[in-house]
Amino acid sequence: MPTIPHAPPHLSLVQRTKNVLTNGKFAALVLLLPPALILFSLFVILPLLQSGYFAFFNWNGYGEPTDYVGLKNFEQMIGHSVFHSAIWNTIKIVLVSLLVQMPLALFLALLIYKKTPTNALFRLIFFVPYILAEVAAGLIWSFVFDGHYGVTASVGETFGLEPFFILADRDWAFVAVMTVIVWKYFGFHMMIYIAALQGVPRDLIEAARIEGAKPFDIVRYVQIPLIKPAIIVSAFFAIIGALQVFDVIIPLTNGGPSNTSHTIVTYLYTFGLTRLRIGFGSAIGVVLFITAVAVAIFYQRAAMSPGKKP
Missing domain, CATH: 1.10.3720.10 (MetI-like)
Structure with a gap:
C-alpha cells in the first residue's frame, strides 16, 4: 500500500521572520518609506496642523501669533x-x-x-x-x-x-x-x-x-x-x-x-x-x-x- 506523504510542517515564527527580513520588498520598504513619510509630514501634515492653529489668531505672519480671536x-x-x-x-x-x-x-x-x-x-x-x-x-x-x-x-x-x-x-x-x-x-x-x-x-x-x-x-x-x-x-x-x-x-x-x-x-x-x-x-x-x-x-x-x- 503506497504511503501518503505528510504535508510539510508550517514554518516557525523565526523562519517566517527571517524570510520577511531577507525579502527584497521589505528592504525597499525600509529604504523608501521613511523619506516619503518625512517629506509628507513636513510639507503636508505639518502645514495643515499649523493652519488649523493659526486660524484662531489675528496674525500677520510675523513673529509668534499672540492675538487669540477664537472663531x-x-x-x-x-x-x-x-x-x-x-x-x-x-x-x-x-x-x-x-x-x-x-x-x-x-x-x-x-x-x-x-x-x-x-x-x-x-x-x-x-x-x-x-x-x-x-x-x-x-x-x-x-x-x-x-x-x-x-x-x-x-x-x-x-x-x-x-x-x-x-x-x-x-x-x-x-x-x-x-x-x-x-x-x-x-x-x-x-x-x-x-x-x-x-x-x-x-x-x-x-x-x-x-x-x-x-x-x-x-x-x-x-x-x-x-x-x-x-x-x-x-x-x-x-x-x-x-x-x-x-x-x-x-x-x-x-x-x-x-x-x-x-x-x-x-x-x-x-x-x-x-x-x-x-x-x-x-x-x-x-x-x-x-x-x-x-x-x-x-x-x-x-x-x-x-x-x-x-
Missing part, C-alpha cells in the same frame, strides 16, 4: 459677501466641468480615439492647452479678450460694434473665466477617455454592428458602459480641480471686476495672503481642506465603492 476669523469669512460669491463661482466651475467640459472631451475622444496619423495630430492639438502653463494661458486669453487690441476687438470691428471689455464686465467676466477653464482642461479628460476607448474590445463593437446597432447605439450601449470607470475617475479629477482653480483666474481678472470672479482659492489669496491676514487665510484654508476631504470621501462612497462597479 472670529470664521465668523468674518461666513459673513463676507465676497466669500459667498466665491463659493457660488466654485460651484459654477464644478457644474461647467461636469456638464460642458466632460461631455465635450468625451465627444472628441469618440471622434479621434482610433489609431491613425490624422487622429494623433488632432490629439496633440487638443492636448496642447493642458500642457501650457496656467499663468501663460491666462495671459494669452487676457489679450484675446482685450477690447482694444485682442481678437475680441477685431471681431467687433468686423461687425461694426463698439469695443467691449469682457473681463471688465461684472456679468461676463466669470463667463470668460469658465470658457478658458474648459479650453484649458478638456484635453486632459479627452486623453483619459481615449485610453479607455482603445481598451474596448473590437469584437463587441463588430458584434453590435452585425446585430444592426447604429453608431449612436454602439456608443450608448457598448462603449460608454465599458469606459464608465474612466468617466468616474475623470469626474473626480474635475470636481477636485474645480476646488483648486487659481492660476488661470489671477492673470485673467485677479478676482475682479469688483470681486465678482473669485473662487475659494483666489479669495484666500486676495483677502488672506496679499493683505497679510494669515490667520484669516488659514481659516479659509481649513474650510477648503475640510470641503475637499468631504467631497472626496462622499464621491468615493457614492461612485467608486465596490458596490458601484459596472
Whole structure:
C-alpha cells in the first residue's frame, strides 16, 4: 500500500521572520518609506496642523501669533459677501466641468480615439492647452479678450460694434473665466477617455454592428458602459480641480471686476495672503481642506465603492 506523504510542517515564527527580513520588498520598504513619510509630514501634515492653529489668531505672519480671536476669523469669512460669491463661482466651475467640459472631451475622444496619423495630430492639438502653463494661458486669453487690441476687438470691428471689455464686465467676466477653464482642461479628460476607448474590445463593437446597432447605439450601449470607470475617475479629477482653480483666474481678472470672479482659492489669496491676514487665510484654508476631504470621501462612497462597479 503506497504511503501518503505528510504535508510539510508550517514554518516557525523565526523562519517566517527571517524570510520577511531577507525579502527584497521589505528592504525597499525600509529604504523608501521613511523619506516619503518625512517629506509628507513636513510639507503636508505639518502645514495643515499649523493652519488649523493659526486660524484662531489675528496674525500677520510675523513673529509668534499672540492675538487669540477664537472663531472670529470664521465668523468674518461666513459673513463676507465676497466669500459667498466665491463659493457660488466654485460651484459654477464644478457644474461647467461636469456638464460642458466632460461631455465635450468625451465627444472628441469618440471622434479621434482610433489609431491613425490624422487622429494623433488632432490629439496633440487638443492636448496642447493642458500642457501650457496656467499663468501663460491666462495671459494669452487676457489679450484675446482685450477690447482694444485682442481678437475680441477685431471681431467687433468686423461687425461694426463698439469695443467691449469682457473681463471688465461684472456679468461676463466669470463667463470668460469658465470658457478658458474648459479650453484649458478638456484635453486632459479627452486623453483619459481615449485610453479607455482603445481598451474596448473590437469584437463587441463588430458584434453590435452585425446585430444592426447604429453608431449612436454602439456608443450608448457598448462603449460608454465599458469606459464608465474612466468617466468616474475623470469626474473626480474635475470636481477636485474645480476646488483648486487659481492660476488661470489671477492673470485673467485677479478676482475682479469688483470681486465678482473669485473662487475659494483666489479669495484666500486676495483677502488672506496679499493683505497679510494669515490667520484669516488659514481659516479659509481649513474650510477648503475640510470641503475637499468631504467631497472626496462622499464621491468615493457614492461612485467608486465596490458596490458601484459596472
